[in-house]
Amino acid sequence: MSDSLVEDIRARADILEIVGEHVQLRRSGKSYRGPCPLHGGDGPNFAVDPQRQIFKCFVCGEGGDVFGFLMKHLGFEFPDAVRHVGARVGIEVPERDEHREDPYAPLRGVLAFAAEWYRDRLREPSGEGARNYLRGRGLSLEDALDFGIGYADDEWRALRTAATRHGIEERTLLELGLLATSEKAEEPYDRFRGRLMFTIHDLRDRPIGFGGRILDARSDAPKYINSPESPVFHKGEELYALDRARHAIRREDHAAIAEGFTDVIALHRAGLEFAVAGLGTSFTAAQARRLVRYSQRAYLLYDSDSAGLRATFRTGDILLAAGVHPMVVSLPSGEDPDSLIRKEGPAAIRHLMDDAVDLLERKLQILRREGYLDRVEGRRRAVDGLLSTLRAVADPALRDIYVDRAVEGLGIRRETLVHEIVRSGGPGATRRPPAPTARTPDDHPRVESRIEREFLLLLVRDPALARRALRVGLSSDHLRDPPAREIFEIFSMAVDEGEDTVDWSSASPAARERRAELQEVDEEIRDPGQVFEAAARRLLYRGHRERLDEINRELQLADTEQQRRLLSEKQELAQELRAAGEAATFMPRPGQGRPASAGRQGAASAGFTG
Template identity: 35%
Template sequence: MARIPKETVDQIIHHADIVEVVGDFVSLKRKGQNMWACCPFHHEKSPSFSVAPAKGLYKCFGCGKAGGVVQFIMDIEGTSYVEALKYLAKKYGIDVQEEEKTPEQQLAQNEKDSQFIVSNWAKDHYHKLLQDNEEGQSIGWSYLRQRGLNQATIKTFELGYSLDQWDDLLKSATVAGFELKYLEKTGLVVRREDDQGQDTGRRYDRFRGRVMFPIHNVSGRVIGFGARTLKPNDKTAKYLNSPESEIYHKSDVLYGLYQARQPIRSEELCYLVEGYLDVLSLHQGGIKNVVASSGTSLTDGQIRLIKRYTDNVTVLYDGDAAGIRASLRGIDMLLEGGLNVRVVLFPDGDDPDSYIRKVGDQRFREHLEGASQDFIQFKTDLVSREAAHDPVKKAEAIREVLQSISKVPDPIKRQVFLQQTSQEFGIDEQVLITEYNKLVRNASGKSPGGQSSSGSGAAGGYSGGQQAPSSGGASPRPAPRPMSPEEEAEALMYGASPEDLMGGGDLQTLTREDLEPVPDVLERCEREVVRLLLLYSAQPLAPEVSVAQYLLEQLEGTGFKTGLYADLLHLCREELNQGRWPEVRTLIQHGRSDIRSVVAELATEKYELSPNWTTHQIHVPRELDLLQTACDNAILRLNKVNVERELAVRLEALRNPVDEASMMENLQTIHLLKQMDNQLANMLGTVIPRASM
């Protein structure tokens, strides 16, 4: 397999801005020194995903995902380290010189990479046929021009054409050296079956005589295809999509999102349409913040994709009443996902594609602005028209609107919608609130006296006005749980007093077991030293003495027992020996995933000091101001734990002495170790008094 030279890797990492890269996938907002967003790796409604620009890393405090810019691409794309580097190189215009690879070598990479490669090749094949092949030009190109699409749009979305032949793609891919199994896994080629459903071993192209719409993921890689037949009276489906595969999950894809993600972020609005041509026509008309569900019912995965970039979505409907009715559930899901939803209707017989071609770009924009209305208002108007003067239907219509309101997670918005609905239907607000609470209780499966659930989609209930007063006194503080022996040992190591651990009173005499350190304590001490090395390596402690130099000098001759921290300590020494500071930005890109993970853990903090302390002139010491103390304490604690470990070994040896000489030697060593332990305890301020015998 080809190798990317280290110099090129360093260049890629140097140029890759983690805020820019992550910002391509989520909408980041600054809070303090870091940037925050809802995590792209798991479903959440409150941002716990943090990006630290100064350190070049990201960290989710919800699911635990963490790493540098290369790791982020690996996580978001599910791709290999090498492919992530290539992605960043392409983004920043860095030429990657590799050894020549045959198609077989390319496909020797992991299964997903192989499917990405063959999908990208197929996209280029179809695009070339559209532009250069006689059939592609006379049929495919003519159709696209007839739909009003220009060369720029066709190129931007990489549209193509599949020849009306059984095996054009199959033959071309075979000549190019691609393995049949990847053509089948991506759905480009299908195995033929006989009349009894038995596999005949013969294969044919899935897409034939169709205009091809490549489907991209959010980073621009082709993962599948949509295809429209151009044959009149064709008995097959008008549109045919790629089947599900390792790289294509239609429930997690929105057509056009790759091209629309930046406009959505800048406009703070996403237009949601149904079909490929709706996206293409609007994009060509200058409305670039538009995506399509590609004819599928809206899914939670698609909603989460939209929410990465904006909280505002406007759904564009044609005038078909039956279609609108069928789509209401999808809009309820948008509300439940925490999005602000508006709706725009078009005249009967028109969809976004036909309407913009009919009236032009400017009038289409004017229609979007003038016809846009809040979804709750839209649904209220729709169901109230259908109910007319029928009281029974009107009651059902009100319940339908309340059902949508119950999906809104924001309690203030829910209250506003309830007030608005009360006015629209002329129903007392308290009656609506009572009915609303019934719906919520039924949705959560609680009895009338129980609390309603807000975790399964139904929002919390209302009391209908003033909240009930509290019983008066403050809630009793729960009793602290007892500390485990491990936690006690750690607390003592970090300076807790005996009273902190035991609630006052006399201490018992320390035994050999008391002196034996818990392994976790040693690991945490080593972890703390590595943390200081990574975060403050270049910070000066004294003239011409940095934190890294000081700590590594103090650790000379001390071996770490935890393998991962020993490796990190070695890497720090190597960096310093080569004239570089051991920094987070460098080590977060390491080839080993466990090292990337622990570096991210050590370098991220969930909370930042509020600027209000400075505003009110309250000085709060920072770790940076107390580096000498922090470094000294870290070394002292580590030394103390190592002394205690050795002391425990010597005490154990006394139980089974080999001879009197070895016993005397052990006693002398124990005496020295106890002296050292007491000295270290004094220096740390953690002397533990023994109870009187």
């Protein structure tokens, strides 16, 4: 829709009339006042100015024009709000993209046919078992059909036959994953058989895929299967029931994330219409980015067993990275939202949501309950268990709060925790593979350090250069690749013993192979002596530069006192580099992180790692 069309609708709209349908307003000077419908206030803090066509709440701070009111109060998206107001003032707004032909319209037509066919099967005698299953979960046939639930006959080619009668080509059914193939079958067959079918819709309420639940408990087939990827369905990006939930999510300013289709349906029927679910085994960053368009707060209603906790914390970290603040709802053991609502009613879920705790706080509760904070070794493991959450959070203010809370809960110094966050790939760190120090002597690194390779190449060509390296203070500890360290140690031993020749008899196979590889390099290096000394100095002071990078990242999390210490250390390191003739920013940032300790297994047992 054009800007001129939007402005025309805004100019014709009467914000007082539209807002007045939702708020009881009384004249107060040039404006009208009433209780705020956005935060639920009682006093006359919500003002509408008909002359300027704006609203403002002086308590919660929300404000805007007529479109903004509908978006904040009713959860409309901007085009829907414009369309709603346009209808009020007699201006027709064209549907989105109706001027452009949909290249996937034929595929969407087939998906709509399949969705309706599954719904029809649920009504038929063959769907009696499915209807009984739904009744056992408190769902009537009408409720099920309203949520797009259907049934796939337990036959090999029922859908295929019906689609063929309607002129639908087999290749289209295969492209959409409605049919499947196998080396054991001569012809394609229905992918979904004997399953309760949940239709997955896009935001325009169009079917894009399906999820099927097996009804035969004796079957060894997967309990749930989803449609495979297709031109119109991308499992890692979609959220089940977002088409229904998005307005409620905007209106309530939070979402609820459940694990499955039936949980979401139960929550919607209980009045919690802001519930959605991911598709598949794990929540994705793309799904989190989609959710943050509607709210920056989400309640996680996963199972409370160890698998559910792992899923909770994994999803929570993904949400934090996308800018969504996750709250953990602790369900009773053995219960999910659907079963709990059937047993105790909607109020039980609402009560648990009222008692929800922040993701980090939930981790600390478990660590305290499991006794990790009662002993030194346990505290070390506890740090590892919290790192994924501390480094995931994207909001700087929340990140600072998390660090303070973790310091308090773990009983360690803030400086120590900040250092651990940065080393493990925290704020500002470039995510790279672990440093070569984690390799065994027989491993060959896939990508050698450019400087280490250059240093070794020159050393192999002229062993006398080893004396220069030792003279400036270089040792094998300054090299990270194990074969490289071993080669330098062999050259250093020859220098210490005053030998003119190098004894390779004790070298490992990896060191011998590396030396042979370097001997075959015919690369020409001008002024090798000067290049060698420069490489040796860079290796010697590499730790200085890495520490400077760490300090820069730690400063983002440090408090005032820690910042003073870090800045002082930074100045000393920079002075040492300048005195050695080395630039502080010459080298690219190396990989960060340390090898996972055995203690991580303890954190994993608490459900913290995936």
